[in-house]
Amino acid sequence: MAKEILIVDNDEIILAGVGDALGEAGFIVSKARNGLEALEQARRHPPDLIVTDLIMPVMDGRQLCRHLSQDPQLSHIPVVVVTATIAEGLPSAQELQELKAKAYVAKRRMDAMVVDILDIVRRLERAEVDAGPPVVVGLKDVRPRVIARELLSIKRHLDTLLAALGEAVIEFNEAHQVVYVNPAGVRLLGRSETELVAVPIASVFGDPIPAAIRRMEQSGRREEFEFRYGDRVLKVTMTGLTEEDKPAGGVMILQDISHVHQRLQEMSALNQVTAAFTSTLDFPLLLRLVMEQVVELMKVEAGSLLLKEETGELTFAVVLGARREVAQGLRVAAEEGIAGWVASTGEALVIPDVRKHPMFSTRVDALIGSETRSALCVPVKTAERVLGVIQLINRTDRTPFGEADLALLSAIANHAATALESAQLHDQLLQTNQQLLETHNQKNKFLSQLSQEVRTPLTGILGYAELLQDKRVGPLSTRQQQYMQNIYGSAQHILKLANDLLELAQDDVGRRTFFAEEFSPLAVLEEVSALMAPQAENKGITFSVQGEPRLPPMRGDLHQFRQILLNLVSNALKFTADRGEVTVAARLRDPGTLAVSVRDNGIGIRPEDRQRIFDPFGRGQNAVASRIPGVGLGLTLAKRLVELQGGEISVESEGENRGSTFTFTLPVTPPAPVFPSGGIGPGTPTPPRSGSQPAPS
Numbered sequence: 048m049a050k051e052i053l054i055v056d057n058d059e060i061i062l063a064g065v066g067d068a069l070g071e072a073g074f075i076v077s078k079a080r081n082g083l084e085a086l087e088q089a090r091r092h093p094p095d096l097i098v099t100d101l102i103m104p105v106m107d108g109r110q111l112c113r114h115l116s117q118d119p120q121l122s123h124i125p126v127v128v129v130t131a132t133i134a135e136g137l138p139s140a141q142e143l144q145e146l147k148a149k150a151y152v153a154k155r156r157m158d159a160m161v162v163d164i165l166d167i168v169r170r171l172e173r174a175e176v177d178a179g180p181p182v183v184v185g186l187k188d189v190r191p192r193v194i195a196r197e198l199l200s201i202k203r204h205l206d207t208l209l210a211a212l213g214e215a216v217i218e219f220n221e222a223h224q225v226v227y228v229n230p231a232g233v234r235l236l237g238r239s240e241t242e243l244v245a246v247p248i249a250s251v252f253g254d255p256i257p258a259a260i261r262r263m264e265q266s267g268r269r270e271e272f273e274f275r276y277g278d279r280v281l282k283v284t285m286t287g288l289t290e291e292d293k294p295a296g297g298v299m300i301l302q303d304i305s306h307v308h309q310r311l312q313e314m315s316a317l318n319q320v321t322a323a324f325t326s327t328l329d330f331p332l333l334l335r336l337v338m339e340q341v342v343e344l345m346k347v348e349a350g351s352l353l354l355k356e357e358t359g360e361l362t363f364a365v366v367l368g369a370r371r372e373v374a375q376g377l378r379v380a381a382e383e384g385i386a387g388w389v390a391s392t393g394e395a396l397v398i399p400d401v402r403k404h405p406m407f408s409t410r411v412d413a414l415i416g417s418e419t420r421s422a423l424c425v426p427v428k429t430a431e432r433v434l435g436v437i438q439l440i441n442r443t444d445r446t447p448f449g450e451a452d453l454a455l456l457s458a459i460a461n462h463a464a465t466a467l468e469s470a471q472l473h474d475q476l477l478q479t480n481q482q483l484l485e486t487h488n489q490k491n492k493f494l495s496q497l498s499q500e501v502r503t504p505l506t507g508i509l510g511y512a513e514l515l516q517d518k519r520v521g522p523l524s525t526r527q528q529q530y531m532q533n534i535y536g537s538a539q540h541i542l543k544l545a546n547d548l549l550e551l552a553q554d555d556v557g558r559r560t561f562f563a564e565e566f567s568p569l570a571v572l573e574e575v576s577a578l579m580a581p582q583a584e585n586k587g588i589t590f591s592v593q594g595e596p597r598l599p600p601m602r603g604d605l606h607q608f609r610q611i612l613l614n615l616v617s618n619a620l621k622f623t624a625d626r627g628e629v630t631v632a633a634r635l636r637d638p639g640t641l642a643v644s645v646r647d648n649g650i651g652i653r654p655e656d657r658q659r660i661f662d663p664f665g666r667g668q669n670a671v672a673s674r675i676p677g678v679g680l681g682l683t684l685a686k687r688l689v690e691l692q693g694g695e696i697s698v699e700s701e702g703e704n705r706g707s708t709f710t711f712t713l714p715v716t717p718p719a720p721v722f723p724s725g726g727i728g729p730g731t732p733t734p735p736r737s738g739s740q741p742a743p744s
């Protein structure tokens with residue numbers, strides 16, 4: 048039976064010449080125009096011998112030889128290489144060995160070449176060239192071909208580069224078959240070169256790649272995209288190739304970006320999770336939120352957050368998953384099981400299989416009837432302390448936990464720790480605040496009660512002192528009169544102190560009310576001046592009131608307004624020497640603001656005292672040095688009352704003994720309109736009703 052020979056060459060003349068000669072010699076001849084075609088034909092129908100050229104497009108003779116020798120179905124087929132490059136010693140003797148060809152015939156004149164080929168085929172038939180080094184024939188007839196040598200050296204350089212490249216490179220032809228895969232491609236795809244080469248690209252990658260090739264062919268542009276390949280994400284850069292302006296397949300560069308992808312997904316999930324953490328400072332709510340986010344993100348069957356007590360014990364604070372109600376509130380001893388170990392060391396643990404882990408305690412599983420296979424446990428810790436641990440049980444896809452899960456959960460736990468610590472601090476702060484407020488209120492209640500109690504007997508003392516001073520119960524000696532005056536003065540001092548304390552304490556216990564009524568500020572000024580005139584007269588002080596005659600009436604708390612004014616005027620009189628000058632002036636600073644100032648030419652205030660005299664018990668140094676009596680509450684009270692009404696108080700003084708001017712402002716609320724029917728009068732806080740409704744009678 049005639050032998051079948053496959054001839055491979057891109058040169059049609061050689062194909063025809065050698066083919067005819069072998070055919071005439073009785074062989075069945077088939078032909079292929081490059082290595083890829085030859086490989087496909089051989090796979091479909093293995094020939095008895097292959098005669099191939101070395102330098103060919105698409106897949107050259109070297110690659111063909113390599114694929115043949117690696118394919119168990121084809122490795123037995125003998126190969127004869129017909130090549131021009133052999134004359135220059137290219138390929139080298141070592142490469143010739145590697146190609147595993149039986150013989151090399153130098154490309155030259157057709158007749159001489161055909162004779163050599165037939166001779167070798169016959170010798171092969173007779174099994175004369177089976178063992179030993181390859182036969183090389185026809186060398187003496189060929190001239191060196193420098194271009195071929197250069198081309199070959201470039202190609203070898205490229206081959207080396209492609210083989211060393213970290214990225215996977217896959218070349219495909221116009222029929223979308225794989226022509227070449229570099230070693231990185233073989234590693235990435237996890238298949239041998241023989242399994243990949245000459246195979247339709249769609250059967251290697253599925254649909255996305257052929258679709259992209261079509262897009263690239265239509266647009267003529269490079270395609271760049273990502274796609275899933277099994278459990279990995281690959282980035283593809285695809286470039287088209289042309290030969291003599293016709294499309295000739297293309298090259299793909301593939302990069303495994305699974306880890307980058309995974310990181311990105313984790314980062315965005317982490318971002319979402321941690322953003323949720325900052326949404327609340329409510330500690331129990333935050334605990335729950337942390338665990339809900341973690342369980343959802345990490346896709347686990349169950350998860351729990353255990354808080355560390357001062358004793359070192361752990362309590363299940365939040366439990367999510369089946370049978371959670373049984374575990375909720377359970378306690379774990381300081382170093383019991385995985386959670387105990389993590390809490391006491393502050394180190395994380397990832398346990399792919401708990402049955403093989405010595406630290407795993409079956410107690411909780413037994414208690415709640417669960418079955419832990421794989422576990423992940425990380426500490427929730429700040430720089431100073433471990434607040435607790437997060438423990439996750441079994442991934443829902445039943446795969447064991449790995450290092451990537453550990454990294455992600457640790458990152459979440461770090462954020463959770465910060466959020467939980469803030470919430471804890473916030474809770475403590477609230478509690479302390481509440482306690483402080485209670486103490487403060489208690490103190491004020493006490494003060495206000497004490498002042499009330501003191502006032503009653505004081506009024507008695509003052510009354511009796513007045514009776515004695517007025518000599519209604521008999522004459523007094525000059526000395527007795529003097530002592531009586533001292534008693535009266537001191538009692539008055541205590542009464543003022545009690546009154547001021549009572550006023551201030553009322554503020555803090557929230558008892559002060561603001562009673563709005565209509566009054567004329569000018570009238571109040573005059574009333575106060577009448578009240579204080581005797582005191583001024585006693586000291587020979589010129590006391591005057593300068594009110595803008597057109598000051599409008601206003602709505603506000605009359606009692607408080609009077610009190611502020613009285614405090615300032617009595618201070619001015621007190622801190623001004625005999626025969627000084629005190630002036631009270633009121634004017635509209637703008638249509639909505641009344642400004643009242645009390646000016647004196649008394650002892651003045653040092654710059655460093657101007658702030659603190661408004662603090663409780665704050666007194667000016669010169670006032671104390673001059674032994675002018677006082678307790679330092681009058682201005683505090685005046686300031687509070689002014690601010691209560693939405694105004695401001697300030698002081699100016701040119702320095703010691705150069706007088707002071709206290710000014711306070713109050714917003715002028717115009718009086719409510721008076722209705723002719725008389726239903727709503729001054730002092731009634733209800734706003735006027737709309738005109739369509741009858742006014743109440």
Ligand code: ADP
Pocket residue numbers: 618619620622647649650651652660661665666667668669670671676677678679680681682683706707
């Ligand atoms: P008291 O008058 O009982 O000391 P105040 O709170 O009314 O308390 O005043 C606080 C301090 O402010 C006074 O002790 C005094 O030093 C200073 N002061 C207040 N009014 C004047 C003023 N008109 N001239 C100088 N100093 C003043």
